[in-house]
Amino acid sequence: MPEFSFFQGQVVPTSEAKISIRTHAFNYGTAVFEGIRGNWNEDTNQVFLFRLREHYERLVRSAQVLNIKIAYTVDEMCDITTKLVAKCGFKEDIYIRPIAYKSSDIVGLRVHDLDDDFLIYVTPFGNYLESDKGIRCCIASWSRIDDNMIPSGAKINGVYVNSSLAKTEAVWRGFDEAILLTSTGHVSEGSGENIFLVKNGALVTPDLSSNILEGITRSTIIELAEAELGLTTTERRINRSELFLAEEVFMTGTAAHVTPIIGIDGRSVGDGTIGPITKRVQDLYFDIVKGKEDKYIHWCTPALDPAITNSL
Numbered sequence: 001m002p003e004f005s006f007f008q009g010q011v012v013p014t015s016e017a018k019i020s021i022r023t024h025a026f027n028y029g030t031a032v033f034e035g036i037r038g039n040w041n042e043d044t045n046q047v048f049l050f051r052l053r054e055h056y057e058r059l060v061r062s063a064q065v066l067n068i069k070i071a072y073t074v075d076e077m078c079d080i081t082t083k084l085v086a087k088c089g090f091k092e093d094i095y096i097r098p099i100a101y102k103s104s105d106i107v108g109l110r111v112h113d114l115d116d117d118f119l120i121y122v123t124p125f126g127n128y129l130e131s132d133k134g135i136r137c138c139i140a141s142w143s144r145i146d147d148n149m150i151p152s153g154a155k156i157n158g159v160y161v162n163s164s165l166a167k168t169e170a171v172w173r174g175f176d177e178a179i180l181l182t183s184t185g186h187v188s189e190g191s192g193e194n195i196f197l198v199k200n201g202a203l204v205t206p207d208l209s210s211n212i213l214e215g216i217t218r219s220t221i222i223e224l225a226e227a228e229l230g231l232t233t234t235e236r237r238i239n240r241s242e243l244f245l246a247e248e249v250f251m252t253g254t255a256a257h258v259t260p261i262i263g264i265d266g267r268s269v270g271d272g273t274i275g276p277i278t279k280r281v282q283d284l285y286f287d288i289v290k291g292k293e294d295k296y297i298h299w300c301t302p303a304l305d306p307a308i309t310n311s312l
Contacts (some may be wrong), residue, residue: 004087005121006080011087014121018169024102024114029158031101032062035254038085038094038122038303041219041290045083046225046293047094050254052078054216056098062154063100067111070100070118075162081120085303088122095125095255099157128255129193131282134262135176135251136273137190139181139240140166143181144188145210152211163191177251179243179264182211187238197238198248198277207235217252220299221281229280248275250282257289258282 009018016215027030035053038047056074072080088094102232103117129135142165145152162180170178170191172283179195180188188208194215197204203225206212225231230277243249249261249269258281260274269275274282287293291300 003122004084005119006084007119008117008298013184016151017119017121019103020105022105022107023102024106025099025157027107028102028109029156029161030066030068030111031099031157032059032066032068032155032156032266033097033099034059034155036081036096036098037125037254037257037289038090038096039289039291039300040092040094041292044092044291045304046291047090047303048289049082049085049096049303050289050301051216051220051299052081052301055254056081058155058214058216059098059100062156065151066102066156068100068102068116068117072118077118077120082301082303084120085122088244089304090122090124091304092124093126094122096120096122101157109229125255128253128257129176129251129259131257133257134260137177137179137261138170138173138175138179138265139243140169140178140191142166142178142180143183146183147211150187153208153214155213160192167191171208177261181240185240186210187240187243188212190251190253190256193236193251193253193259196221196233196250196252197242197246198244198250198275199246201247201277203231203233203234203277204238204242204246205235206238210237215253217254217257218283220288221252221258221285224284225281227275228284231277243269246270248278250275250278257283 003014005014005017056077098120102114104114166178222233251259288296
């Protein structure tokens with residue numbers, strides 16, 4: 001199946017979407033991005049894009065931090081994305097990567113007086129982590145970046161060197177994923193996921209002062225937990241030792257969905273199996289992102305619409 005991308009203002013075969021080796025973003029990480037899930041529902045033969053608008057609203061906020069001017073409105077980016085996914089025609093789970101970046105072919109450290117551009121590509125994408133079995137994590141030796149170093153609340157490409165080092169360390173040590181602490185030793189997030197603990201039958205998650213990315217899946221779970229499951233969520237600083245004492249722990253993210261953590265640093269979380277609250281949260285979330293819950297269908301944008309495909 002041919003793959004297409006949105007590049008330099010038009011839809012082109014992905015094989016033709018190339019940047020120069022001198023592109024500022026490639027040399028210095030001066031770009032911001034989003035990860036958007038398209039979830040395949042085989043019963044309806046439809047791919048649902050989850051919380052598409054919210055992702056682009058966050059992209060605009062991230063771009064502002066790096067002084068990147070995006071030439072498209074949020075509505076226009078949503079429309080471009082939906083049409084691009086329809087043209088690609090994947091009938092499976094997909095991952096959409098929009099990037100706004102400094103596109104000048106120039107050497108020099110700055111984020112001013114540079115050209116900006118915007119691209120999107122789409123790729124098939126299954127489970128990022130073992131969400132059905134649970135994963136084992138370690139505490140990374142790498143600390144999560146502080147907000148006064150690089151703004152941690154923005155999805156800046158260069159920041160993810162920090163996450164990549166932590167992820168590889170975890171894998172080399174025989175674990176599935178890393179948990180990063182702040183420079184003060186408090187729990188921050190995974191290499192690409194937010195973290196929730198279950199304590200006394202309620203949810204606890206690191207607050208924004210813990211240098212986390214304010215995840216869209218995170219906010220989804222906080223809302224659903226209260227509205228549908230009657231669970232309160234407390235956002236606060238979390239000590240490292242609380243990870244070992246929690247009844248359940250799980251990660252959330254666009255790539256990770258809702259992934260149970262069954263072990264941390266060689267210690268079992270709870271009884272070492274997927275906990276009941278995590279399972280309830282996970283089951284509800286998967287039904288919603290696949291467009292199976294009418295109450296939340298407004299979060300899901302159908303992409304495989306013949307009318308959309310024919311308009312390309």
